[in-house]
Amino acid sequence: MQVIGLTKTFGSVTAVNAASFAVPVPQMVGIIGRSGAGKSTLLRMINHLTPATEGRIEIDGRDILSLRGRARHDWQRDCAMIFQQFNLVPRLDVLTNVMLGRLNRHGTLRSVLKMFSREDIGRALHALERLGIADQAMKRAEDLSGGQQQRVAIARALTQDPRMILADEPIASLDPMSAQIVMASLREIHERDGLTVICNLHTLDTARTYCDRVIGMRAGEIVFDGPAHAVTTDVARDIYGADESFDEGVTSTSLNDDPAQPEGVAYLRAARASA
Amino acid sequence: MTSLTFDPDQHAGIVALEQRRRLYSMLTIVVLVIILVAGYTQAESMNSGGFMKGMSQFFDYPGDVIEEAWAVGWAFWGIVWRFVPALVETLNIAATATILGGVFAAVFAFLSTRNLDVWPPLIPVSRRMMDIMRAFPELVLALFLIFVLGASSVPAVIAIAFHTVGALGKLFSEVNENIDRRPVEGLQAVGANWPKRMRFGVLPQVLPNYFSYFLLRFEINVRAAAILGYVGAGGLGAELLRTIGWGKGQETAALLLLLFASITIIDQVSGMIRRSLATGTLSGRRMMA
Numbered sequence: 001m002q003v004i005g006l007t008k009t010f011g012s013v014t015a016v017n018a019a020s021f022a023v024p025v026p027q028m029v030g031i032i033g034r035s036g037a038g039k040s041t042l043l044r045m046i047n048h049l050t051p052a053t054e055g056r057i058e059i060d061g062r063d064i065l066s067l068r069g070r071a072r073h074d075w076q077r078d079c080a081m082i083f084q085q086f087n088l089v090p091r092l093d094v095l096t097n098v099m100l101g102r103l104n105r106h107g108t109l110r111s112v113l114k115m116f117s118r119e120d121i122g123r124a125l126h127a128l129e130r131l132g133i134a135d136q137a138m139k140r141a142e143d144l145s146g147g148q149q150q151r152v153a154i155a156r157a158l159t160q161d162p163r164m165i166l167a168d169e170p171i172a173s174l175d176p177m178s179a180q181i182v183m184a185s186l187r188e189i190h191e192r193d194g195l196t197v198i199c200n201l202h203t204l205d206t207a208r209t210y211c212d213r214v215i216g217m218r219a220g221e222i223v224f225d226g227p228a229h230a231v232t233t234d235v236a237r238d239i240y241g242a243d244e245s246f247d248e249g250v251t252s253t254s255l256n257d258d259p260a261q262p263e264g265v266a267y268l269r270a271a272r273a274s275a
Numbered sequence: 276m277t278s279l280t281f282d283p284d285q286h287a288g289i290v291a292l293e294q295r296r297r298l299y300s301m302l303t304i305v306v307l308v309i310i311l312v313a314g315y316t317q318a319e320s321m322n323s324g325g326f327m328k329g330m331s332q333f334f335d336y337p338g339d340v341i342e343e344a345w346a347v348g349w350a351f352w353g354i355v356w357r358f359v360p361a362l363v364e365t366l367n368i369a370a371t372a373t374i375l376g377g378v379f380a381a382v383f384a385f386l387s388t389r390n391l392d393v394w395p396p397l398i399p400v401s402r403r404m405m406d407i408m409r410a411f412p413e414l415v416l417a418l419f420l421i422f423v424l425g426a427s428s429v430p431a432v433i434a435i436a437f438h439t440v441g442a443l444g445k446l447f448s449e450v451n452e453n454i455d456r457r458p459v460e461g462l463q464a465v466g467a468n469w470p471k472r473m474r475f476g477v478l479p480q481v482l483p484n485y486f487s488y489f490l491l492r493f494e495i496n497v498r499a500a501a502i503l504g505y506v507g508a509g510g511l512g513a514e515l516l517r518t519i520g521w522g523k524g525q526e527t528a529a530l531l532l533l534l535f536a537s538i539t540i541i542d543q544v545s546g547m548i549r550r551s552l553a554t555g556t557l558s559g560r561r562m563m564a
Contacts, residue, residue, distance in 0.1 A: 112471065
């Protein structure tokens with residue numbers, strides 16, 4: 001995937017200014033930056049949720065921003081999106097919510113009559129099992145905790161059978177433990193399924209722990225792009241536009257001092273084994 | 276500096292404002308009374324009978340009706356039973372019209388709500404169409420349709436359904452306006468087209484409220500269907516017209532009893548269902564999704 005000169009202006013405000021980067025091989029990319037730096041707008045433009053003002057996004061030589069109608073919906077299916085507020089349908093049960101990831105693959109009439117096949121149910125349950133919450137399948141989405149809801153959202157993304165996953169602040173409204181499980185799940189999907197995962201993050205240590213590569217944004221522009229370990233305190237100060245008093249430890253949500261062994265991974269394995 | 280002693284002129288501005296408000300309230304009441312008196316005088320002068328003269332006989336007719344019904348004794352219940360088919364016809368007219376009108380109302384509501392990604396020029400068009408449908412009283416529409424289609428319950432169904440589309444559509448559209456957009460956005464990101472987004476992102480959110488308004492409209496439509504019998508649409512109204520005209524007090528009493536009883540029962544039952552929908556205590560609420 002290649003992003004070339006992607007720009008978004010809202011009136012006189014430039015949210016994203018000529019952002020360019022390439023993801024040649026499946027990677028786990030973390031995008032960091034202050035609130036309002038344009039991280040969300042960037043992801044939403046990739047998924048076509050927000051139309052871009054200028055620029056191109058090329059995949060396999062075709063510009064996906066020029067897609068319209070059916071082709072555009074197919075692209076949205078291919079790049080699954082995960083939201084800070086989960087964006088599930090609260091009154092529907094978990095299983096149906098996950099099956100909604102298949103909506104794009106079915107005809108309108110069949111979908112509207114809620115005719116899901118055995119294969120759809122099987123895929124949805126498999127995805128829920130991978131995230132260790134298959135036992136919640138018949139509950140209403142709104143009755144689950146935030147962390148569980150986000151895992152349902154990831155399961156829905158998996159049933160889309162996507163080529164990449166975009167996650168817009170997936171852990172910003174979660175407690176530290178849930179946050180680790182969610183990040184570990186995304187990491188596992190990246191490693192096992194070989195998908196590119198692009199993730200907007202609030203906290204530096206999360207980006208360092210789970211991502212291969214970090215893109216730093218400030219005031220709509222990409223000011224850093226490099227391997228996660230290259231994000232030093234000086235680089236972070238530059239990205240956040242902060243002075244000497246900046247200390248990432250203050251905002252850290254880490255439960256574990258050893259970044260090589262994120263706790264969430266072990267928890268997820270245990271949850272899956274017991275399910 | 277504020278003084279601690281009471282000074283009546285300290286807040287003269289606020290006092291003046293408060294007095295002016297009171298004056299406006301008084302003026303409003305005076306205007307309403309004038310309208311009332313003028314309207315009554317006008318109606319009285321156009322009447323052939325005269326309100327005050329009729330007032331003394333006001334309770335004579337109900338008295339006669341009850342007396343005649345009492346005189347029949349136990350056979351009264353037989354009369355009641357004889358009119359049950361008429362009640363069923365009235366309920367049928369109301370139910371068919373409410374279902375028909377409700378379905379179209381839902382369609383119009385979706386096409387007239389701003390935050391549902393509808394093609395914008397379509398919104399004022401569907402809104403004005405609902406306004407027009409709502410503006411037609413059922414009675415006027417039924418009179419017209421009976422003239423064209425002949426006296427049966429079909430014109431009544433069409434007339435009530437037509438009005439229902441406009442009335443329910445507006446309420447449904449207001450429900451739509453208050454939805455949470457996030458599920459819709461989530462489905463948009465999945466690559467779902469508009470019908471799918473509406474079906475799974477919006478419908479589960481609005482259905483309980485829709486159902487509640489639907490039941491309320493059904494109550495109203497039962498009353499409307501009873502009245503339409505008067506202009507030839509069959510059901511309770513047609514029977515009432517006949518019995519009142521022929522002076523059969525016992526039959527009139529039986530019909531009124533049926534009408535009151537059924538409306539009261541529908542009122543109570545739908546009120547119960549709507550309350551439990553609102554509080555979510557009904558175990559069947561899951562199926563609403």
